[in-house]
Amino acid sequence: MFGFHKILTVWYQQNKRDLPWRVNQDPYYVWVSEVILQQTRVDQGKEYFLRFIKRFPTINSLATAPENDILLIWQGLGYYSRARNMHYAARQIMNEFNGIFPDHYSDILKLKGVGEYTAAAIGSISFGLQHAVIDGNVYRVLSRIFGIATPIDTTIGKREFSDLAHELLDPNNPAIFNEAMMEFGALQCIPRNPDCNICPFRFRCVAFANNNISKLPVKSKKTSVRHRFFHFLYLKSGEQFFLEKREENDIWQNLYQLPLIESDKPLTIEELLSGQQFCSLMRGRTIEVEKVSAEIVHVLSHQKLHVRFIELKAEHLEAKVQWILVHPAEVPEYPVPKLIDNFLLEKMGTI
Ligand code: SF4
Structure with a gap:
């Protein structure tokens, strides 16, 4: 032609x-x-x-x-x-x-x-x-x-x-x-x-x-975007902190992340701390919130993740079955999503 x-x-x-x-x-x-x-x-x-x-x-x-x-x-x-x-x-x-x-x-x-x-x-x-x-x-x-x-x-x-x-x-x-x-x-x-x-x-x-x-080119439909709200908990135990493996059939399957509380709407820090998920993780322990990050928006093809990192100090914290206690030096052995990697790199610079 x-x-x-x-x-x-x-x-x-x-x-x-x-x-x-x-x-x-x-x-x-x-x-x-x-x-x-x-x-x-x-x-x-x-x-x-x-x-x-x-x-x-x-x-x-x-x-x-x-x-x-x-x-x-x-x-x-x-x-x-x-x-x-x-x-x-x-x-x-x-x-x-x-x-x-x-x-x-x-x-x-x-x-x-x-x-x-x-x-x-x-x-x-x-x-x-x-x-x-x-x-x-x-x-x-x-x-x-x-x-x-x-x-x-x-x-x-x-x-x-x-x-x-x-x-x-x-x-x-x-x-x-x-x-x-x-x-x-x-x-x-x-x-x-x-x-x-x-x-x-x-x-x-x-x-x-x-x-x-x-x-041009023309598309007939607009792709709908799902908004998800991720609250990652940075829980330290001495020099170590906890990671968990994502096992569900979802984004980042089999990668490691900080313990996560997900919601389908934005939560204030008070709502998060008084919520059922958080309370069952902490089981009445004394918790001190050290820092809450600004929201990071992470865009995937059909999802928008609204992410915050919450740094917590908790007394006598025991690992949940799915949690792994990790030393910062061991982080390179674990595949983690990029935004967790960025957070940990920043933390390691300050540890
Ligand atoms: S093929 Fe693309 S770059 Fe070339 S004239 Fe047409 S629109 Fe412009």
């Missing part, structure tokens, strides 16, 4: 970045990089990728590693379920595919946590399969160049964009085409204020001609 893939490929050859996962087409590298890049910018993603590959250089080393080690390497990236899924999928490859990364699209899709986007990226880059990647970048680029206003979060929209992407895909080089699409969306046709004057598609781009770049 009007030499689309030629224009795109020339742009890519002139603008592509040197990235560590592009040194070869190893499917393991492509997989790890794609999962990391789903949740962070390339700059930060590079460091995580290099650390991950250094610690787990092969699928087997990932499959046989303890989950804690994987979560520790992942710490700060968020979406910890993705790291757990990779661990599970590495075991699938060892057990169901004799340790060899599957090279059929339908088999790649069988790996836990691998969806159509990642399967298309791995399949095209590592095995030359003719599957177009479709992600936020691709929706943006195609909706603008072709002036498509069909909402991207509807079945009909998904089908329309997928059909178009496959029609445009270069059958002789799906790998370069897909990498070029992703790079073009990340560097040139960016979400806000793209520099259209230097864009090779400017004379073809419908959105540029109609001056409606900021209106």
Whole structure:
């Protein structure tokens, strides 16, 4: 279609970045990089990728590693379920595919946590399969160049964009085409204020001609955000303090945190201390509140966490079954969410 893939490929050859996962087409590298890049910018993603590959250089080393080690390497990236899924999928490859990364699209899709986007990226880059990647970048680029206003979060929209992407895909080089699409969306046709004057598609781009770049792509629904109120208790016992493991099927599953009281509405400190959860944790002990932090708002994809840290001194505190007494020097052994890590780092500077 009007030499689309030629224009795109020339742009890519002139603008592509040197990235560590592009040194070869190893499917393991492509997989790890794609999962990391789903949740962070390339700059930060590079460091995580290099650390991950250094610690787990092969699928087997990932499959046989303890989950804690994987979560520790992942710490700060968020979406910890993705790291757990990779661990599970590495075991699938060892057990169901004799340790060899599957090279059929339908088999790649069988790996836990691998969806159509990642399967298309791995399949095209590592095995030359003719599957177009479709992600936020691709929706943006195609909706603008072709002036498509069909909402991207509807079945009909998904089908329309997928059909178009496959029609445009270069059958002789799906790998370069897909990498070029992703790079073009990340560097040139960016979400806000793209520099259209230097864009090779400017004379073809419908959105540029109609001056409606900021209106595309279109989404039909607004995602609803759940507000949660987290009150973390920093309970010291001598030089040590308590951590607990998050075991429910929820954010940060299997990571460690300070003992938590969660509510679905904001609580004053008096409401928190007189509440049933707090009283049952403390069972009538004398408690002194040493410090209450300002609220920190932590935004996840569909959740907004309103977080406060409450520093408490309690007499003769006994550990609950789920609590672990930890010395500050032992903290690096525990995978913890980034905001707990930041709090503890600040504390350790003052201990
Ligand atoms: S002209 Fe602008 S809106 Fe159109 S593809 Fe290029 S960068 Fe994107």
